[in-house]
Amino acid sequence: VSTQSTGTAVALELGYIAFGRYGEVFLTVCVVASCLATILAMVLCNSRLIQSAARDGQVPRVLRFTWISRQTPLFAILLHGLVCCIFSLITTLDALVTMTVFVSWLFYALIPLL
DSSP states (O other): OOSOOOSSOHHHHHHHHHHOHHHHHHHHHHHHHHHHHHHHHHHHHHHHHHHHHHHTTSSOGGGGOOBTTTTBOHHHHHHHHHHHHHHHHHSOHHHHHHHHHHHHHHHHHHGGGO
8 A cells, every 4th residue: 555544444445445345345344343243242241240240249239130041131231231321321432432441441450459
């Protein structure tokens, strides 16, 4: 690639330059799939963390309820969704991403200390 990208969609430009229109569409689909997989992983992981905290008595015990037929932490998922909806209504996307990344890295840094 002989030109430097000045836009925000660098992957799209690279896909278009390297593979044409089909490369651009393919990389767009890959980015969307990656984002959706990340969101799903965060929901599943965070709801299990809430459930285990409820089992340890750190949060209300009602959050440890497991939906038997699906083996999922029902109330923990609902709480996680409610908190996400509230945050998305009271802040901008940039602030939301910054808070999520900061808290995630803070959590990852504190795990070895426990």
